[in-house]
Amino acid sequence: MTPLRDLRTAVEDASAALRSDEAKQPGALPAVERPKRDGFGDYSTNAAMLLAPSVGKPPREIAERLGEELSNRLGDSLVRFEVAGPGFLNLFLADDWHATALAEVLAAGDAFGAGGADPAERILVEFVSANPTGPVVAASGRHAAFGDALARILAHHGHEVAREYYLNDAGSQIRKLGESVRARARGEAVPEGGYEGDYVLDIANALPNAAEEDPDVLAQAAVALMYERIKVTLLRFGVHFDRFFSEKTLYEGDPTPVQRAYAELERHGHVYRSDGALWLRTTAFGDDKDRVLERSNGEPTYFTSDVAYLEDKRERGFQRQIDVFGADHHGYVARLKAAMEALGGDPSTLEILVMQFVHLVERGERAAMSKRRGIFNTLDELIDDIGVDAARFFMLQRSHDTTVDLDLDLAREQTNENPVYYVQYAHARIASVLARAGEARVAEALAAVAAGAASEGTTALEPAERALIKKLIAFPDEVAEAAERRAPHRIAAYALELAQDFTAFYRDCRVVGAEPASVESFRIALSVAAQRTIAQALGLLGVSAPTSM
RNA sequence: GCGCCCGUAGCUCAGUGGAUAGAGCGCUCGCCUCCGGAGCGAGAGGUCGCAAGUUCGAAUCUUGCCGGGCGCGCCA
Known part of the structure; x- marks a missing residue:
């Protein structure tokens, strides 16, 4: 219990006492909050206005009686009360109440503010999950800071939290990376849609025989290098993951996780074949079109991996999954929630938080970014520039659903x-x-x-x-x-x-x-x-x- | 065209039904005999994009417009 919760309980009890006299409906819970102006007391409540419809009397009259009721309950802690405005009840608390409150804060120690979750849940937070086709970019820093802070907050609140990074180490982008490495090793231009950053050349130089090696082999070696580099950057940023979940492993084992997910979807009757491809009927759950799981050439889609990962997390017993996505992936929300339902899960236990973009601004101008074209600021460069603390704080100051211009000139300042x-x-x-x-x-x-x-x-x-x-x-x-x-x-x-x-x-x-x-x-x-x-x-x-x- | 997010002070943004809408930065004025001046105080600055609706009460909820971002593939 905290002093404020005690106060809130007293207000609720006093409200209930008034209500039982003349009416029974439990309305909305009354708010007990700090008023905007000091003259309105230490705390104020709108309880009387919420009570008015069921009690059938003017709010100010109810507030007066509520104040008397609270006086009886709080004794000397309540110095006085005032009825104000349309029916607010303003409470003026004694110095002793404040002193006791301070003692309780100190007594709580590290547990102050902890453990309020009800019910406490096992939650998996998946974030960053940037393709290992390049270094972590500054924009991903916002995902890293957000996901990590959210995990810390959820844990302090009493949940059991795991952090995961979904590592896309399979698929066509990875192949492109391998081809790009080989091209650079041969001194050729990277193929159409390949990766052009200087780091690709670094990778090529780090791998012996890069000029002759098979692109798929090169790709895996390149991913391994990038993966290590990503981990180092994130640790430097203060972000630790409990697990880097390899997409590749979804296609390994017998049966593979993908096969298990297919089986689960079939069991619920939501897959069908059409035009030689295997489809999931996501439109049955609110998506605007059905989605392909397996292409007519037999290759799985990106979506397939996502569904299998979803199922894997369910099998591991997480009651809630929170995914932090970039704004450019918001189109996936509907299909993933549909997939969750098609798997027999509760779509409300899959929360997808869409992060809007962050732009780095210097001298009033936005820096352009494109990973494929090799034009970007890495998170490491940002940390070198403004430091971990400033980078995290600036990225965390804003709500996830608003785009942010991060002013580097301001963040660099070590002043007021x-x-x-x-x-x-x-x-x-x-x-x-x-x-x-x-x-x-x-x-x-x-x-x-x-x-x-x-x-x-x-x-x-x-x-x-x-x-x-x-x-x-x-x-x-x-x-x-x-x-x-x-x-x-x-x-x-x-x-x-x-x-x-x-x-x-x-x-x-x-x-x-x-x-x-x-x-x-x-x-x-x-x-x-x-x-x-x-x-x-x-x-x-x-x-x-x-x-x- | 359809879908999601956003539109609040000069700038960056808080504020998911309550009283006279806030913070930081910027701007103006003032403050170093004083536990850290990397600080503090005062001030100017708003049709909360627009218009209807819901109600005792709307920046907040609903609808329609306008403006910006992003997405709409058997790509990832």
Whole structure:
């Protein structure tokens, strides 16, 4: 339980008590949130307005009674309440309530904000999955940062999460890579639709006999090289995968995973032959046309692999699959969800998050990109340029479904212009303050606050202290929202707000040297809580929290 | 043509039914006897693309337009 959830429960109970008097329908759950203006109290609720239709009285009248009901339940914690506007109930909470809230934050430690998932699920997050036909491009960095942060957030929320990279190491693009390598080894132009980047020549030089070797053999060797390079880049970016799932293995074994998927589809009666090809009737599940599984020449399609991979993940017992796709693949959503249903699965357990593009902008101009033409910025180059922390933070600041212009000039700045440095600076500054107080004094302060001693001081809390505490206790809700809505950018926004609230507190409230000692203790403890929570928020984004900069 | 995503401050973007729509950057003005100035404060800046509808209440939900991105293959 958290202070905020206790408050929310009290509001719900009080609402229910009013409702049972005169009506029974349980309406929408009332919202308990921080109002926009300080004058509207510490928290406010719209419960009375939601209650109005079923109770049949004016919202303001209901709010008045709700306030009285809450007063009884919360006792001294509720200093006063006000009915405002169309029927909002504004709550003004005591300093003691805030002090208790801080103690609870500190008591939670690393588990603060954790474990809210209900029900907890086994979730597989598949992301990046860029073809191993070249280095990881900067744009894939957005997928990497997003998928990894989402996995971290889901795990903190209480889910069991696995990260997977689907490695396209079979198929015609791979063959093209092999042909391109051989061509470069021979000093010839790459074939139509081949890969032209300089890295292809590097591969050719790294492989003996590249000029004479069979393209398919070259392709596998090239993929192996690229695969290693991709792994190194991603690790450097702070992204670890539990598994790189090889597409090739879908065609290996007896029966092969592809054959098992076919069998499952046939068992449900959704495949048929036409024009010499094998089709899946995806139109039965909302797709706009049926899809070919096996071409008339006997070759499988890209879709076939996807379906088999889908089935394989189901067989491995994941209750939910989250796939992070690029915007250029959004056309696959309908057919994959249809395939899930055709396999006998629940399409709602397959979530496909479509990432919009990220453009790198320098001096106001977008950089052009094309992997095949060899025109791109690699993720490694981006990291060299702006650093892992800035790259991740900038890519995570925005919702996945909006295209983003990443301003390199801004990201490069190691100044106040750059939000990630602002947040990290707040963390480092707290470390400095706490170091000044000394380890023993910090331990003493934490003990005092845990025991409730610091809260018994007669000194009223400063507005900045109250604001910072309220920001801190919002963290569990932020994690829950970020997890449930698959929205890491909310954590980025939260981290920035928390850093701002700490900075305001630091400006207004002397920490080390504050008197009496109970106030100093309280502020030291508050600083510790802020530091830990900033570190937690940054940790969920995979951004470091330095103690000095 | 059809489908998906987006249209909010000069720029990049938050805000999935509530009160006077926010942040960062940029711009203007101000602040270094002070625990980290890599900082802080104040200010200017908006027909939330347009138009109807739903309701006590709409940036948010519905529909239709307009503008931008992407996709629509027995390619991957």
